Amino acid sequence: MDFPLFHLDFIGNRMLIALTAIIHVIVNHPMAVGAVPLAALLEWIARRRNNPQLDKLAYNFTFVIFIITTSLGALTGVGIWFTTALVNPDAIGSLLRVFFWAWFSEWIVFVIEVCMIMVYFLTWKSMSLKHKSRHIAIGVFLSFFSWLTMAIITGILGFMMNTGNWVPYIREWSANSGLFTAFFNPLYLPQLVFRTPFALMTAGLFFMFLTFFFTKKEDDLRHKTVRYLSAWTLVWLPLTALAGYWYWKSIPSFMASNAPIAMTTQDYTSWYPTILVILQVLVIFVILISLLGIIRSRWLPRVVLLVPFIVSIALLGSYERVREFVRKPFVIKDYLYANGLRVDHYPLYKEGGILPYASFVSTSQVTESNQLQAGQDIFMLTCSRCHTVGGLNSVNKKFKKLFPNGVWKKEQLSSFITNMHNIRPFMPPFPGNDRELDALTAFIIENQDRNIRVEGAQTAGFTKNE
Amino acid sequence: MNQVPVPHDLELQLPLPEGLLKILLVLLFLIHILFVNFMVGGVTLSFIFEIIGLKNKKYDALAREISGTVTVNKSLAIVLGVAPLLAINLAYTTYFYSATSLTGIAWMMVIPAVTIAFLLTYIHKYTWDKLENNKFLHLTFAFMGLILFWTIPLIFLSNVNLMLFPSRWTEVHGFIPAVLLQNVIPRYLHFMLATIAVSSLFAVGWFGRKKFDVNKHLPGFSREEIKYNFYLIAFIATLMQFIAGPLLLFTLPVYGISITVYGFILLGVLAAVLFMFLVWYEIRDNKKTIGRFFWTVILLLTGTVISMAFGRHYYRERAIEPHRQLVETKTQELYWKSEAARTRLRMGISKEPAKSAGQAGFEKNCAVCHAKETVLVGPSLNEIFELYEDYPEGIVEWSKAPEVKRGGPVMPSFAHLGDEELLEIGKYMLKAAAE
Numbered sequence: 001m002d003f004p005l006f007h008l009d010f011i012g013n014r015m016l017i018a019l020t021a022i023i024h025v026i027v028n029h030p031m032a033v034g035a036v037p038l039a040a041l042l043e044w045i046a047r048r049r050n051n052p053q054l055d056k057l058a059y060n061f062t063f064v065i066f067i068i069t070t071s072l073g074a075l076t077g078v079g080i081w082f083t084t085a086l087v088n089p090d091a092i093g094s095l096l097r098v099f100f101w102a103w104f105s106e107w108i109v110f111v112i113e114v115c116m117i118m119v120y121f122l123t124w125k126s127m128s129l130k131h132k133s134r135h136i137a138i139g140v141f142l143s144f145f146s147w148l149t150m151a152i153i154t155g156i157l158g159f160m161m162n163t164g165n166w167v168p169y170i171r172e173w174s175a176n177s178g179l180f181t182a183f184f185n186p187l188y189l190p191q192l193v194f195r196t197p198f199a200l201m202t203a204g205l206f207f208m209f210l211t212f213f214f215t216k217k218e219d220d221l222r223h224k225t226v227r228y229l230s231a232w233t234l235v236w237l238p239l240t241a242l243a244g245y246w247y248w249k250s251i252p253s254f255m256a257s258n259a260p261i262a263m264t265t266q267d268y269t270s271w272y273p274t275i276l277v278i279l280q281v282l283v284i285f286v287i288l289i290s291l292l293g294i295i296r297s298r299w300l301p302r303v304v305l306l307v308p309f310i311v312s313i314a315l316l317g318s319y320e321r322v323r324e325f326v327r328k329p330f331v332i333k334d335y336l337y338a339n340g341l342r343v344d345h346y347p348l349y350k351e352g353g354i355l356p357y358a359s360f361v362s363t364s365q366v367t368e369s370n371q372l373q374a375g376q377d378i379f380m381l382t383c384s385r386c387h388t389v390g391g392l393n394s395v396n397k398k399f400k401k402l403f404p405n406g407v408w409k410k411e412q413l414s415s416f417i418t419n420m421h422n423i424r425p426f427m428p429p430f431p432g433n434d435r436e437l438d439a440l441t442a443f444i445i446e447n448q449d450r451n452i453r454v455e456g457a458q459t460a461g462f463t464k465n466e
Numbered sequence: 467m468n469q470v471p472v473p474h475d476l477e478l479q480l481p482l483p484e485g486l487l488k489i490l491l492v493l494l495f496l497i498h499i500l501f502v503n504f505m506v507g508g509v510t511l512s513f514i515f516e517i518i519g520l521k522n523k524k525y526d527a528l529a530r531e532i533s534g535t536v537t538v539n540k541s542l543a544i545v546l547g548v549a550p551l552l553a554i555n556l557a558y559t560t561y562f563y564s565a566t567s568l569t570g571i572a573w574m575m576v577i578p579a580v581t582i583a584f585l586l587t588y589i590h591k592y593t594w595d596k597l598e599n600n601k602f603l604h605l606t607f608a609f610m611g612l613i614l615f616w617t618i619p620l621i622f623l624s625n626v627n628l629m630l631f632p633s634r635w636t637e638v639h640g641f642i643p644a645v646l647l648q649n650v651i652p653r654y655l656h657f658m659l660a661t662i663a664v665s666s667l668f669a670v671g672w673f674g675r676k677k678f679d680v681n682k683h684l685p686g687f688s689r690e691e692i693k694y695n696f697y698l699i700a701f702i703a704t705l706m707q708f709i710a711g712p713l714l715l716f717t718l719p720v721y722g723i724s725i726t727v728y729g730f731i732l733l734g735v736l737a738a739v740l741f742m743f744l745v746w747y748e749i750r751d752n753k754k755t756i757g758r759f760f761w762t763v764i765l766l767l768t769g770t771v772i773s774m775a776f777g778r779h780y781y782r783e784r785a786i787e788p789h790r791q792l793v794e795t796k797t798q799e800l801y802w803k804s805e806a807a808r809t810r811l812r813m814g815i816s817k818e819p820a821k822s823a824g825q826a827g828f829e830k831n832c833a834v835c836h837a838k839e840t841v842l843v844g845p846s847l848n849e850i851f852e853l854y855e856d857y858p859e860g861i862v863e864w865s866k867a868p869e870v871k872r873g874g875p876v877m878p879s880f881a882h883l884g885d886e887e888l889l890e891i892g893k894y895m896l897k898a899a900a901e
Binding site: 020067069081092098107110168286344345347402415416422423456 | 478810
């Protein structure tokens with residue numbers, strides 16, 4: 001990685017990306033993909049039944065979706081670019097070169113989606129009188145585009161996580177055929193089929209939650225709406241459950257061909273069954289809430305509606321762990337490691353060290369006098385994309401777990417680091433030469449009992465001493 | 467001693483021809499900036515008119531109409547920003563990423579700042595009636611949004627400025643020093659004035675269009691009056707550009723300047739002068755016919771903006787060209803050195819002695835935790851030798867299903883390696899310990 005090294009030693013770089021992505025998914029799924037079709041449906045029902053109150057309520061729902069998706073939703077989407085590029089420019093720069101056209105099409109769909117949500121919401125009132133059915137049609141169109149964005153994103157995430165299976169002939173245009181198979185990996189369909197009813201179902205819950213804010217207690221509208229929404233939620237529940245089960249069933253064979261399972265068996269065997277448990281909990285909760293909503297909507301307290309939400313997030317989150325498991329040490333298979341270093345350059349680094357080829361760190365060679373500084377530089381170059389020194393997911397804590405007792409010995413750490421890619425295959429091999437390994441271990445040992453934070457280039461800048 | 471860092475570049479081909487990419491970048495960027503102008507200018511004008519509206523009600527309605535346009539323009543500004551962002555990532559990878567890294571905190575803050583600014587504009591817009599009697603609070607929302615909208619461009623400008631000057635990278639520790647580089651403030655001034663001018667012209671077109679019912683939405687105004695006012699604002703803002711522009715030009719470090727750059731900028735100035743004449747003519751002519759040259763005015767301004775943008779582009783190209791060549795050389799150098807190292811490895815010049823299957827398996831799977839003498843994560847080979855001397859099968863059994871014996875860290879199962887390999891490994895371990 002030959003860029004100034006942005007680094008957050010407190011929450012860690014990976015956490016920064018994860019936070020942005022999680023907020024984006026939480027906002028995007030129920031609100032954009034699920035809620036728009038539901039709003040359009042309510043609008044349609046209101047028109048059929050000639051019920052302006054219901055129309056007003058649907059308008060209010062859309063108002064909330066509009067506000068949130070055009071601010072938090074859109075910005076966290078852009079934020080994913082910002083954070084991933086800050087943390088690993090090599091990765092994003094390279095992926096962008098290989099998958100430019102996939103992202104370009106994604107962008108077009110995204111632009112259309114945002115334009116349509118504005119049109120849908122902002123013309124609601126003005127089109128109400130004469131052009132109601134046209135307005136509803138816009139809602140249907142928008143639903144399609146939101147879904148399309150999700151379908152494309154799911155694929156893009158698919159090939160990003162499945163870099164182990166496609167072989168990009170980087171220098172040739174045929175890279176795109178690799179893209180194709182990676183896009184439609186064996187988990188793609190189950191995933192998409194699961195996410196669709198899942199988004200629709202959670203949208204029902206979300207609107208139910210909103211109903212309690214936009215209607216009055218004794219209002220007949222409240223009870224009617226809650227009943228509609230409960231029915232809607234119940235309709236999508238079996239599909240969600242079935243698709244969720246299918247997704248769950250497809251994981252093992254996908255894993256077998258992709259993940260270095262052997263090494264993560266313990267994690268895997270405890271993780272895999274929990275998904276099913278979460279799925280069951282979700283189903284039971286949703287059934288109970290919806291039935292209550294249909295039979296006795298009066299008894300439904302609004303806080304309870306948040307429970308399935310939290311469970312949903314847990315469920316999506318656990319499915320996302322598939323990616324953790326199949327994460328190879330690569331960004332691009334056999335080409336670029338996740339630390340931003342090229343596989344091809346490893347022999348060179350092994351011989352002469354990595355410092356001479358790094359332009360944005362202070363040392364360019366390990367000497368007697370600069371051991372610790374060089375050690376820190378090497379840490380920044382080889383570990384800091386995934387670990388901190390003293391914050392979240394720190395090497396310090398990791399090593400404390402491995403070697404809980406006594407002052408660490410050089411040999412303990414260095415034999416771990418030399419071999420770590422073998423037992424923990426999501427870590428790339430250590431790239432440097434022996435003197436650099438010494439410096440790195442010296443740096444880690446020096447800070448065994450200290451609580452230090454290493455600053456990144458965004459605050460410390462950098463100096464280059466020759 | 468500090469020196470200019472010369473990094474090596476990514477080695478992948480660009481996904482489209484470089485020239486095309488750069489033209490695309492300049493054009494997509496202009497469209498993005500157009501909407502950014504509408505957004506930032508709209509928020510600014512709306513705020514000012516709302517204050518005037520405290521005394522004169524009809525301006526309050528005008529402020530409200532302007533804030534209505536911001537809702538759409540701001541979302542377009544964001545989504546249309548993604549494409550130039552990706553394009554600049556591709557076209558100037560080394561430069562852009564380095565600049566964003568060095569101003570990382572501010573750069574990252576763009577995301578929450580814009581989110582909050584957007585939410586504030588929504589609050590401002592949708593509480594207009596509710597807060598009718600509490601204008602102070604209402605204006606406070608607008609003002610907080612305004613501060614954010616005025617700060618965020620500074621972050622972008624400091625970045626695209628910093629990326630041009632690798633020689634200054636070693637001096638920059640964060641956002642503030644990046645802003646203080648000589649050229650940023652003049653550029654910011656230039657940008658903000660353009661924002662006012664462009665959004666005013668947008669207002670001339672938007673409120674001047676035939677379909678817009680002035681009497682209904684802006685009671686007390688006549689269409690001509692609206693056009694006159696916004697033309698005047700655009701005129702004054704652009705007049706000030708004749709100070710801000712040269713200030714910007716003369717604070718630019720000279721090494722990016724070339725005949726082409728001057729050529730484009732002069733062309734832009736020429737169009738701007740014509741633009742000024744025409745707007746002046748329209749204002750002076752303050753009659754029923756005001757606005758009849760609107761599209762010519764827009765055409766001239768477009769000419770200015772496009773010329774300036776290409777002037778900028780050629781400045782950028784020229785400014786980084788020498789450094790880019792160094793980077794190119796460095797990248798080539800790394801490629802050959804790396805090729806040579808790979809060849810040496812293949813030819814076995816840096817060769818290691820051949821290993822037995824047992825040794826290879828041990829080094830791959832067990833050496834992380836077991837060493838001959840030292841206790842690593844697991845016991846030393848010497849200790850294991852004591853336990854399993856002449857009994858490698860025992861090691862196999864253990865490794866397939868390790869137990870918790872010593873109460874420290876747990877050993878993972880290696881059943882997947884199979885008995886055969888484990889036996890080789892076990893034999894090697896015992897042999898190594900005995901040596």
